[in-house]
Amino acid sequence: MMGYLDHDALDRAMAFARTQAKNTDFLNTYGDLAARGDDDALFSLGCAFSTGSHGIGCDMIEAHKWFNLAAARGHEDASNCRAEVAEEMSAREIAEAQRRARAWLKEARARH
Structure with missing residues (x-):
């Protein structure tokens, strides 16, 4: 029996692969x-994690982490965005976001 090639499925798989590559490029850059x-x-x-943009899944813990780090560096809008994200999070989720931010800072310092 010969295999059947589903062109729609192949197109979807190729689009998914391109999206994943773009996501990786965005995150790496x-x-x-x-x-x-x-x-x-x-x-x-x-912004990407809070909105699910750039094909990245919406993740409020990660969004809070990045907004927190940006606010600590003095970004003008970051603390307001962090507060908005925090309104949708539990205390446990905020604590996890803060833990991740501290871990990221520790890793960043170790690299330099």
């Missing part, structure tokens, strides 16, 4: 900039 202390990159990561 902005992650590298954030590691260098770029407060706009930190803020952009917060």
